[in-house]
Amino acid sequence: MERMRLMDRPEDFEKLGINPSKVEEWEDGRRGTDGPGEGGVWYFDATFDDGTKSVVAFRPKEPSKMMLAGDSPNLNIAINPPDGRTLQEFAYASTEDSHVGTDKCDVHFGPNWCTGDFKDYDVHVEETNGLACDLHYHALVEPFRQGTSIIALGDEDQYHYTDLSVPKCRVTGRLLYDGAWHDVQGFGYHDHQWENISPLLAFHHWFWGRMYTDKHVVYIYEFVGNERFGFTHVPYFMVADNDTGKIVFSTNGDYQLETEKEMQPTIGRPFPKTSRYVFDNGDGNRAEMTVTWEQELEVRDMYGSAPANAAEAKRLQEKLGDMAKVVGGTKEQFDAMGIAPAYMRYYAKGSLRLTLGDKVEESSGDMIYEYNYTGREDPRAGV
Structure with missing residues (x-):
């Protein structure tokens, strides 16, 4: 049996350079690498007043390529119209046409991006087979991390799995589906996860x-x-x-x-x-x-x-x-x-x-x- 624990000891905060009393912007920037076994996601979802739901997730590496070295930037956008259908598409970008910041949430995959600072986020996805979005997230609660946000696994803490979240935001903007733009407003959620297992x-x-x-x-x-x-x-x-x-x-x-x-x-x-x-x-x-x-x-x-x-x-x-x-x-x-x-x-x-x-x-x-x-x-x- 190997160890699994939340990294929440004083020495964990010191080792990781994390302020135990405040969540800082850099924590929503890229935390892992493009090495084999590394992965991560910046995730945004929302439920709107008309019953529409949306999910957008930016990943620097495709899950199927997690064990390979190097990035493979990709995102998925899913829209559930009020009638309950699920519409979903994927978009990909080259590493040369992509940027992932380390000082804040600042992710650009080709013409698509998500940026923010724990208070406000903008999520933009260009039309991909009839789906697109321009959404603004305004945080209604403080960002939350449990301890350092990192679960360490293995006797030497060699593996990690994480979650850092903004659990409630007001979301406004527009969604493109069924050949037309739809103005939307509602509430949503953002989190950032990164792992090497x-x-x-x-x-x-x-x-x-x-x-x-x-x-x-x-x-x-x-x-x-x-x-x-x-x-x-x-x-x-x-x-x-x-x-x-x-x-x-x-x-x-x-x-x-x-x-x-x-x-x-x-x-x-x-x-x-x-x-x-x-x-x-x-x-x-x-x-x-x-x-x-x-x-x-x-x-x-x-x-x-x-x-x-x-x-x-x-x-x-x-x-x-x-x-x-x-x-x-x-x-x-x-x-x-x-x-x-x-x-x-x-x-x-x-x-x-x-x-x-x-x-x-x-x-x-x-x-x-x-x-x-x-x-x-x-x-x-x-x-």
């Missing part, structure tokens, strides 16, 4: 999402390592005040979880239907969050849909072309790794009971969250 090799599962209530913004990213890393649980969790935008609670890592599970028929495994988290810092500050999903928004059975082996994958590729692409590999490869990747995204209802000393506040709201379930069923993992 594939999540397929690091985690058994994770729960990631945020909830907007009438009083608070709630953000959670619960990581659970795989057997190699001792099924270690590392939570990121914070609550911000809607009126001030200030973070009023963040976990010290101590929490309890109870789930009520329900079988997912497509994947053939039970997933949590209701999750009850209790984050108790032991100092009179406590957050209790309960989430019950009402609708499955996305079901991805990466294991079940994978070809049996390399020969079958090759036959499918020849027959179907790009339609045959599979995330991660074949069943044979997954079996050798002892994993069965699956992914769920939900619309849920949630509630929060926040205790700060003698003050207790209760609120409720809607939540969209993902459950990324890479490992096989194992009672030690605490699904």
Whole structure:
């Protein structure tokens, strides 16, 4: 068993040059390299007043080329119109026509870019097969990182996985789809992640999402390592005040979880239907969050849909072309790794009971969250 921990000790901040009392602009710049095994993303999503949803993600390296040296700049833009369709395209750029800054979020891939400073961000994607966007994100809460934002994996902390976020922004601008520009306004989220280990090799599962209530913004990213890393649980969790935008609670890592599970028929495994988290810092500050999903928004059975082996994958590729692409590999490869990747995204209802000393506040709201379930069923993992 190898170690997995949040880097939040004084010596971790000193080693990484991170200010423990303030998130600084450079932290949203490029943090990794273009070496083998390195990857990362600047991610932006939004839900608009008319029901439209959008996602734009900039990656300096294609996930399929993560183990190769050198960058392969790319982005994806996805738009869900009010009628529920999913429209998605990808755009690519040469390294010569790209720039990724290290002093702030300053990413340019050809004619496309995302730039910002934790207060305001602009996201621009030129028309790509009928999809485009010009969006402005204005932060409504402080940026959040748990500790240094870095989970270290391995006995020498040689691997890392991260998340640094701005959990709630007002989003305005326009989207191009169905041959016309559409003015939009709503709320959204930004995060920056960078890593040097594939999540397929690091985690058994994770729960990631945020909830907007009438009083608070709630953000959670619960990581659970795989057997190699001792099924270690590392939570990121914070609550911000809607009126001030200030973070009023963040976990010290101590929490309890109870789930009520329900079988997912497509994947053939039970997933949590209701999750009850209790984050108790032991100092009179406590957050209790309960989430019950009402609708499955996305079901991805990466294991079940994978070809049996390399020969079958090759036959499918020849027959179907790009339609045959599979995330991660074949069943044979997954079996050798002892994993069965699956992914769920939900619309849920949630509630929060926040205790700060003698003050207790209760609120409720809607939540969209993902459950990324890479490992096989194992009672030690605490699904």
